[in-house]
Amino acid sequence: MPSDINPVTPPRRKIRPRPVHRGKFALRMMAWVGLAFLHFPLLVIIVYAFSTADKSYVFPPPGYTLQWFAVAWQREDVWRALTLSVQVGVFATLIALILGSLMAMALARRKFFGSSSLNLMMVLPIALPGIVTGIALRSAFNSMAIEYSIYTIIIGHATFCVVVVYNNAVARLRRISPNLLEASADLGATAWQTWRYIVMPQLASALLAGGLLAFALSFDEVIVTTFTAGQQTTLPIWMLGELFRPRQKPVTNVVAVCVLIMTFIPIIIAYWFTREDSQVKN
Amino acid sequence: MAQPHSNLSPMRRVWKNYGQLASLLILPLAWFAIIYVGSLIALLIYGFYRLDEFSGLVVYELGLDNFLAIFSPAYFAVVMRSFLMAVAVTAASVIMGFPLAWYIVRYTQGWRRLVLFLLVSLPLWSSYLVRLYIWKLLLAKEGIVAWIFTALHLENLLDAILSIPVIGGSSLSFSLIGTFLVFLYMWFPFMVIPMMAALQRIPHNFLEASEDLGGSTWQTLRYIIIPLAVPGIAAGSIFTFSLTLGDYIIPQVIGNSSYFLGQVIYVQQGTSGNIPFAAAFTLVPIVIIGIYLWFVRRLGAFDAI
Structure with missing residues (x-):
């Protein structure tokens, strides 16, 4: 804006061209430092997975080898832990999908007495420290004399996975135009038909994304799991054991890389399916 | 959702709506009320028992013994x-998240x-334990961070940092500095995401107006951007604050042997088998949060979450 429009009140301070690119350069540097801090460690573990060192975490690695992948592949305990984690993840995700989408349909377009409390109740399992949820479930199982098993793990996981499905589903439901629902009703569709042919096709990819995120959350969860598992070892519990009492460090490195890749894939797919929902939210 | 039967009387439509709502809510409500709220109540009751x-x-x-024991100096x-x-x-x-959020x-x-x-949100969802494990590798005595310091001929600097009382230690992985770094690494994306949402809502013409009125970059930042980013920062801080407060695994793996809140709960219920005291102690993080x-x-x- 030219400053000579109003000559009576001159600007207090002389306007000089702002050093735009210098400011931007410093900003860009700081931003990339932040990103590097986040991602550099992830690259490091990949290097370590190929290291020939088997007793220490020495850097740089003395040599590179593929043999630890073969060794890890043969490990029974890793496979058992992986299988249990997948089983728990699948069942917890299924329960979360059912409960989360029901909640989303109930709350997406309604506001009633207690609806915000319901919302809070769903968020609490992940908002409160995991140790609170964990020990609460443990004392409940104890006082009801329920034996720890895969089912107690699933119950714990499903409880904190619901909110992930709910968030995705509710964001999508709110984007569905009410006109579509009215049009469907005007054309004589029953509630079920509207749901089946209008809502469901649009909701499906949000549910898929929510399900994938719920699975990733469950697959990775360790705190609640330590309280709700008896002798069962999920992959994170196995990993936790290795953190304190490493048996074969290179095997742990390999498993770490595999877990990282296994969790990245569902997250990227989920992100792809919901990229528009999050833009609307912003 | 849809209300196709507009020929129903208003009263019956209201009842139909309630019926629909109830049928949607009954399953999730039962799950949460019985399993989750029930567990929290069980936890609270356990706090009054004793070992x-x-x-x-x-x-x-x-009895109130457990709650009174919380107030001991230890x-x-x-x-x-x-x-x-x-x-x-x-x-x-x-400090770390702001430039990143603003840049994006x-x-x-x-x-x-x-x-x-x-790239910001991916680490949030990826394995917590794997990332913690990586930091154990990074901060180990012969690990990559020490190697970088040596390569830059800054060993003395590292030794000086580690010799700071209280927060130093024999190596980064056995010091509170290490604990702090790992906590920061784990939770700072939680700060960036709500911050981005808040910064995105700042209208561009506010910045132009500030510039036109002669505000320097610093003044624009200080008087326009930061005040408008406060809700986002506050929202992000809920995550960084409460996640740090409740975590018991990170300080167990990286750090000197001084206890954090979560560890007290964990050790009390695990090794000591004192679930009543552990239950009472969970009230501490809950109250602080x-x-x-x-x-x-x-x-x-x-409003910013």
């Missing part, structure tokens, strides 16, 4: 340590922004 010192069994009589030190760590991690997340929101668009957004939530609510945190 018989000789038999090691839980005595099912109500536990107070633990509470202060956890609280200060949570505050430090939150502050560092703000203001200077990128299209697919670049999508990729950067993904409750107070914190009340505080940030006034900064507008809940």
Whole structure:
């Protein structure tokens, strides 16, 4: 804006061209430092997975080898832990999908007495420290004399996975135009038909994304799991054991890389399916 | 959702709506009320029981002993340590997250922004334990961080940092500095995401107006951007603060042997088998987080999540 429009009140301070690119350069540097801090460690573990060192975490690695992948592949305990984690993840995700989408349909377009409390109740399992949820479930199982098993793990996981499905589903439901629902009703569709042919096709990819995120959350969860598992070892519990009492460090490195890749894939797919929902939210 | 039967009387439509709502809510409500709320109540009740010192069994009589024991000086030190760590991690997340969030929101668009957004959120969802494990490798005595210091001929600097009392230690992985770094690494994306949402809402003409009126970059930042980013920062701080406060695994793996809140709970219920005391002690993080939530609510945190 030219400053000579109003000559009576001159600007207090002389306007000089702002050093735009210098400011931007410093900003860009700081931003990339932040990103590097986040991602550099992830690259490091990949290097370590190929290291020939088997007793220490020495850097740089003395040599590179593929043999630890073969060794890890043969490990029974890793496979058992992986299988249990997948089983728990699948069942917890299924329960979360059912409960989360029901909640989303109930709350997406309604506001009633207690609806915000319901919302809070769903968020609490992940908002409160995991140790609170964990020990609460443990004392409940104890006082009801329920034996720890895969089912107690699933119950714990499903409880904190619901909110992930709910968030995705509710964001999508709110984007569905009410006109579509009215049009469907005007054309004589029953509630079920509207749901089946209008809502469901649009909701499906949000549910898929929510399900994938719920699975990733469950697959990775360790705190609640330590309280709700008896002798069962999920992959994170196995990993936790290795953190304190490493048996074969290179095997742990390999498993770490595999877990990282296994969790990245569902997250990227989920992100792809919901990229528009999050833009609307912003 | 849809109300196709508009020929129903208004009263019956209301009842039909309630019926629909009830049928949607019954399953999730039952699950949460019985399993989750029920567990929390069980936890609270357990806090009033006590452990018989000789038999090691839980005595099912109500009493306040556990809650009184919380106020001993040993536990107070633990509470202060956890609280200060949570505050430090939150502050560092703000300082580190702000340029990143501002850069993504203001200077990128299209697919670049999508990729950067993904790069920020990807670590949040990826394995917590794997990332913790990586930090054990990074900070180990012969690990990569020490190697970088040596390569830059800065061993003395590293030794000087490690010889700082209280927060130093024999190596980074056995010091509170290490604990702090790992906490920061784990939780700072939680700060960036709500921050980006808040910064995105600042209208561009506010910045132009500030510039036109002769505001320097610093003044624009100080008087326009930061005040408008406060709700986002407050929202992010809920995560960084409460996640740091409740975590018991990170300080167990990386750090000197001083306890944090979560570890007290974990050890009490695990090795000591004293579930009643552990249950009572869970109230400490809950109360601190409750107070914190009340505080940030006034900064507008809940509108920014």
